Amino acid sequence: MAADLFFSRTGMDRRKVESIVDTALKGVDDGELYLEHSQSESFSFDDGRLKAATFDTTQGFGLRAVAGEATGYAHASELSEDAIKRAATTVRAVAQGYAGSVAQGPTRTNAKLYADIDPLESAAFEKKVKLLEEMNAYARAKDARVKQVSCSLAGEWQTIEILRAGGETYHDVRPLVRLNVSVVVEENGRQEAGMFGGGGRSGYETYLVPGYWQAAIDEALRQALVNLTSVPAPAGEMTVVLGPGWPGILLHEAIGHGLEGDFNRKKTSAFAGLLGQRVAAPGVTVVDDGTINGRRGSLTIDDEGTPTSRTVLIEDGILKGYMQDRQNARLMGVAPTGNGRRQSFACSVMPRMTNTYMLGGDKAPEEILASVKRGIYATNFGGGQVDITNGKFVFSCTEAYLLEDGKIGPAIKGATLIGNGPDALTRVRMIGNDMKLDTGIGTCGKNGQSVPVGVGQPTLRIDGLTVGGTAQAA
16 A cells, blocks of 8 residues: 555655665664655534534655754655655764664564554545534434534545665555544533544544544543532642543553653653662552554554553653664664654654553542542543643642542532642642543643643652642631
8 A cells, every 4th residue: 555655656766766775875873765645634613503514634754864963854755766766865874974774674574453544445424424413413302401512524545664774674554533522511600621532553443433522522521510519729839639541641642642752752751860770669669551453642663663562661660661763772772662753754754752651559439539638530631731841740620629628529610730740740630440541532742742642640649749729728
C-alpha cells in the first residue's frame, strides 16, 4: 500500500530516491526520509443541525540529517524526486566539517497494534450524519433541562514510509477515530455543561453502536446535572483524592514531560540527573506504553521506525529511565524507547509520550475516600499548565466534590489544583487497585506540535496540595 502511494502513484523512482537519501546522509550520524499521506474528515452537529462537514487530504515528505547535536531538516508537500533532491542539498549543510557514520536502523517488529484499515471508508456518509442526529435527539429526550447538545465525529487515515540510508524501509498504516459530545443544561436561570469523548485506532464501528454513544451522552448529561448543584470550591492546602482514568492527565503534564529525554539531556527538567534516586513515594510506578492494542496513543512503530515499548519511568518511587528518540538516546548513551514522534511530515522528531500511566496499588477506592477527614475528590479535569523546568502546575477541575469525614459531599465549582509535579509524587499516600486508562481523548502539545496520547491512573490520595477556589477552607 505505502509503496503504491509514494512511488507508483507519484511517478517517483524508488532507486533514485534511495540514492538521494544515501547522498544526503553521507557522513552524518542519523537521519531519514519520512513520507506521509493522510486523509481526514470531521463532522460537527450543533443547534439541532449539521454545522460542518470537512474532508482533507495531505501528503509530503520530511528529510532529516543528524550530526551530533545539530539537525538539518527540510520538508515539502510536493512528492517528487526534484523536491527531495533540493531538500537533500539543504540538510547536507549540517554535515559540513563533520565526520560521522549513519547509525544502524531500528530493530524490526512483527507486532501489529491496529488493523490496516481506512476509518473513512468504514461507514457511509449518511450513517455518520445519522449518528449525530440520533445523539442530539436522544440527549434532548433524556431531560427537559437540556438546552444545547454539541457532538462531533472525526476520523483519520495516515500512511507513512520511512527510508534510511542503504535502502532500509519501514511502513505503518494508522487509523484514528474520535467521538465527542457536550451537553448544556439549565435550571432556574443557571447553566452548566458536561462532556464526554472517546476514541482509538480503529474504524467507526464501535462508535455507531447505540450502546456506546448512548452511554457517552448519559455520562455528559450526568456531569452537567451534577454541576447544577455545585457550590463554591474551598481554598487552601488540603488532601486531594484523584479519581481513576482521565485525571492521569495531571500525571502526564506535571510529571510525564519532565521525563522526556531531550529535557533531561539538556538538564532543563526537574528530573535531570536523578536516575536511580527516589523521586516519588514508595509504591508509585509510572510507565509509558505505546504497545497497547488499539489505544489512541499507541504506535506499531514511532516516526523514526523504532518499535514502541513499555518503558518503566519510575518504579516503586525510584527514577528508572526516560522516554527517548534516537538522537537523544545516542547522545545520552542509552537505547531508544520508541518515543520519537512528529505531528506531520512538516515537523522534526522529538521524544514524546504515548500512553503514560501509573500502575495500581492495593487499596480499595472506598478505603481511600474514607481515610480523608477533609479535602476534595477530583474526578475530571479541563485545561492546565506546567513549567517543565521546575514542575509547577495549575489544573482546573471540571468535576470535583468536597470530602468530609470520609464521605463524598456536595459538588464544587471553580476548583484548581496548584502544585509541583516532583513534589506531588512524594506526597502520594494511598494508591487504589482500580487503575484505568482514559477513554481515548488525549492530545499532547509540545513545541507547537500536537500528537494523540493516552493517560491513566488509579484512585490516588495526595496530601498537602494547594486548592484554589472561591470559598475559604474551614
